[in-house]
Amino acid sequence: MNEKNFTAEDIAKIADVDLSHVYRYLRGEALPSGEAAAVLADAFACSLDYLFGLSDDYGSSLGKCRPFGECFRKLLSERGITRYRFIKDNRFAKQSVEDWYKGRYVPSVRNLADIAAYFDCSLDALFGREN
DSSP states (O other), rough: OTTTTTOOOHHHHHHTTOHHHHHHHTTTTTOHHHHHHHHHHHHHHHHHHHTSOOSSOTTTTTTOOOOOHHHHHHHHHHHHHHHHHHHHHHOOOHHHHHHHHHOOOOOOOOHHHHHHHHHTTTTTGGSSSSO
């Protein structure tokens, strides 16, 4: 935030969340939604992995986040994994996986981390920001 000269109010506006949510993020009491995290990574021009302390690489050369559902479908297809297999391997609720697959919702950051581990990829790869 300091490097980009963003205030908490700026972050709330960018992420389209209430200011109280931003203060909870800053105090380490909560994580942004997956959707808000993608928007913030784009605004900061950094990798999602950097944003969450999973990498020291700022990742400033990454492109903009693409819709999660599109990228999720592509990952499943490229890896030859059915939704059924994904659900069984991960024990996510079927409806959640269907919603992610159809682009209705973006998983929580905790679920995104689990999905990235399953696919052995970065958080950024889940949003089509890298190969």
